[in-house]
Structures are given as structure tokens and as C-alpha cells.
Amino acid sequence: MSRRPVRSFTLSGSAHKKSRSSPLLSVGLVLLGAFLLIGYSYRNSGGEGGGGAVSRKELSGISGGGSCTLDVQQAIPALKAAYGESMSKVLHVGPETCSVVSKFLKEDIEALGVEPYDLEEADSGCKSLVRKGIVRVADIKFPLPYREKSFSLVIVSDALDYLSPKYVNKTLLDLTRVSTDGLVVFTGYPGQQKVTAADQSKFGRLAKLRSPSWWVKYFAQTGLEVNEDFAKKFEKASSKQSYKPNCQIFHLSS
Secondary structure, three states: OOOOOEEEEEEEOOOOHHHHHHHHHHHHHHHHHHHHHHHHHHHOOOOOOOOOOOHHHHHOOOOOOOOHHHHHHHHHHHHHHHHHHHHHHEEEOOOHHHHHHHHHHHHHOOOEEEOOOOOOOOHHHHHHHHHOOOOOEOOOOOOOOOOOEEEEEEEEOOOOHOOOHHHHHHHHHHHHHOOOOEEEEEOOOOOOOOHHHHHHHHOOOOOOOOOOOOOHHHHHHHOOOEOHHHHHHHHHHHHHHOOOOOOOEEEEEO
């Protein structure tokens, strides 16, 4: 921090005056430093004029944030308890599917993944899954490259939030097409959206987070049935395992 030039004085006749003004000068400097620190902290925290962008990796760890990826991973034990043998072969569809598929594989569950967006910053582990054909990049607005009933269970997270109602309908029907035992939808709550300019650039639009009542009405209008049996089993397993999701979770019949 630059300081104003201090005018030189001779000791005679000025020493007493300087000693009286020194406390006031010290207090002023302390206050100035405090204001500068507050302004710096506000700017770095993403306040007005700041550039505190949050990556999607960091976003996944924020309670109530815009990503349901972490919720899916934490829900795996409850999903296993609720669906049992229906977890024999799983398809996950959504951003950061590499991390979700890796988690399933560690749980000895056969899983494939569809990443709806480019994997520009994929790590070596994700690139390995892509090379092996376990994860693929595909536009979910079009039919998935799988035969009917290819998977026992399909799980979709976040991806539907970036689609218009027109494409939500087409995508949901296609996801149920490739599933035998059901579809699990993870989606954010309205008011929890925390996205950055980088996210908007990647996804092409801001997420459209819908209310629970909107989804229930939408499912009814499109002929999709909520599977109450699996929903109750999942809720019971979640309670037993103290799993509290930050996202909405819907269990649909195929």
C-alpha cells in the first residue's frame, strides 16, 4: 500500500505536536486496513465486481448447490437396499457421469454412463472409462444408442434441468425405453441454483429447476407412473442410513 510523502520537520518546536497526532494516525491506518480487508474478502467471495467463480467439482460439494452428482453417489447404499437385484446393471445419465460410474464400479455394480456434454477437462480416470466404452458422450435430446430394456435401472441427474419441456418429454420416454425395472430422477429444487458463467457456456443455458408439484403433474400428463413401492423402500432405507438428499428424487416405472 503506497503512503503519502511525509513532510520533514526539525525536532525543535515539532516533537510535541507530532507525539500528539501519532495515536490518531495509528487509528486511521488501522481503520483503513480493515476496510481494505473487508473489500478484498467480499470480492473473492463472489460479491459484486468479484470473480469468485465456482467450478462444477466444487459445486458438487455444496449443500443445496446446483449439482445432484454428490447426492447420487451418497444414495447408492439406499438404492441398493431399495432396488436389490434391480441394481444388476445400471445406466447413469448426467454431467460428471465418470465420477458416478466409478462409484458404482467400486460397489461391484455393473454400470455405464452417458455424459450429455463435452468432456473437455476430463481426468485420466474418466478418459480411461471413455476409451473402454464404459462412458460415452451423447446428446440426450436424441434416442440413446442402446436397445430396449438394456439396463435394469436408469438414473438421471441434473441433465433434465437443462432441457426445455419438449425435450424433457422425449428424453424421459427414451430413458424408460432402455430400462426394465425403472427410472430414478435426481433434480434440483428451485432457489438452489448456483451456476457460473462457465456452466452456462458449457450447458448452453441456465438450469430450469422445477417444483415437486410441477414434476408430479408433468409425469401424470406424459403417462409416466411414480413407483410408490420403490419410493417407500428407498425412503425407509435412506432414513435407516441417515441419508438426507439435497435434491428431489423421483422413482418412475418403466
